[in-house]
Amino acid sequence: SAVISQKPSRDICQRGTSLTIQCQVDSQVTMMFWYRQQPGQSLTLIATANQGSEATYESGFVIDKFPISRPNLTFSTLTVSNMSPEDSSIYLCSALGGGDRNYGYTFGSGTRLTVV
Amino acid sequence: EDKVVQSPLSLVVHEGDTVTLNCSYEVTNFRSLLWYKQEKKAPTFLFMLTSSGIEKKSGRLSSILDKKELFSILNITATQTGDSAIYLCAVEAGSSSGTYKYIFGTGTRLKVLA
Numbered sequence: 001s002a003v004i005s006q007k008p009s010r011d012i013c014q015r016g017t018s019l020t021i022q023c024q025v026d027s028q029v030t031m032m033f034w035y036r037q038q039p040g041q042s043l044t045l046i047a048t049a050n051q052g053s054e055a056t057y058e059s060g061f062v063i064d065k066f067p068i069s070r071p072n073l074t075f076s077t078l079t080v081s082n083m084s085p086e087d088s089s090i091y092l093c094s095a096l097g098g099g100d101r102n103y104g105y106t107f108g109s110g111t112r113l114t115v116v
Numbered sequence: 117e118d119k120v121v122q123s124p125l126s127l128v129v130h131e132g133d134t135v136t137l138n139c140s141y142e143v144t145n146f147r148s149l150l151w152y153k154q155e156k157k158a159p160t161f162l163f164m165l166t167s168s169g170i171e172k173k174s175g176r177l178s179s180i181l182d183k184k185e186l187f188s189i190l191n192i193t194a195t196q197t198g199d200s201a202i203y204l205c206a207v208e209a210g211s212s213s214g215t216y217k218y219i220f221g222t223g224t225r226l227k228v229l230a
Contacts, residue, residue: 009157033217042204043159043220056215090157094218104150104164105218110157 002027002095006108013083013115020079021111023093028073030096033105034066037090046091049076083115118143120207122221130229133195137203137224140187145210149181149188152204154223159204162190195228202226 003026013019023032031050035043046066047055055068069077080087093108120141129135139149148166152159163172165181165188172179176195181188192199205221 031215035220042222043206043218045217045219048215048217092158104152104161106161107158112157 002029002106004093004095004106004108006093006111008111009109010112011114013113015084015115017083018079018081019083019113020077021091021093022077023075023095023108025074025095030073032070032076033094034068034076034078035092035094037092037110039089043092046078049078080113083113085115088113088115118207118209118219120205120219120221122203122205122224124224125222126225126227128227128229129195131196133228134191134193135195135226137190137192137205137226138187139189139205139221141205141207141219141221142186143207143209143219145216146183147208147210147216150206150208150218151179151188151190152206154202154204155200162203192226195226197228197230200226200228 005024007022031048033048034046036046037043045058046061047057047068049055049068049070051070051073065081067079091111094105096105123138148164150164151162153162163179168181168183176193179190202223202225204223206218208216210216
C-alpha cells in the first residue's frame, strides 16, 4: 500500500493566521482525501482532491476556508485559513495507493493543530 | 443522510478478556466496510469487508459483515494492553457524482488494563 508523508506533524498557531499542510505519496494516486478529527470525535471528510481539477468539498466546508492544491498525482496541500480556536483539530490526508482497494486507504501521520 | 454508528463508545476490560465492537450503518450505494485502529493520529488498516457472512481473521482479531441487517462486528480475543486504541469503522459509499468516499463512525475507545 502507499506510504504518505505528512507535515508538519504539529503546530501551534495564532488566530487569524493560516497554515498549509503537505502530503507526499510514494506512488501516483488518483484521489486524495483530507479529513479533520476534532477532539474526542471521529474523522470528518473535508474534501476530495483530484489532480487537474478543483477539489470537491463536503457539506459544511468551503474553499475559502480550506483551499486545496493538487499539482500532481503524488502531492497535495490543505491550507487552514484565518484560523480560530475552533479549527484546533487533527488533520489527516488519505489516499488509495497501488490500485488495490483490498488494503483500504492509507493515512498520513496527521497534523495536530492548536490555535491560540 | 448516510451514517455509521459504533457501539459502545468506550470500553474498559482486563487483559485476556474478549471484546466485541459493533458497527451499524445506513448508507446509499454501499461498497465496503472497513475497520481501522487508531493509536496516535493516523488510523491503521485492519480489515475490509465486502461480502456478508465471510469472516476475516488476523491473529486475535476477526470481523464479519451482515449486509442484510447492515452491521459488522470486530472481535478481539485474549486482549492485551497493546490493543488499547480507538477502533474506527468506516463505510465506503458512493455519491451521486459517481465517486466513493469513506464515512466514519464515532469510534470505540478500548482500554485494556494489565
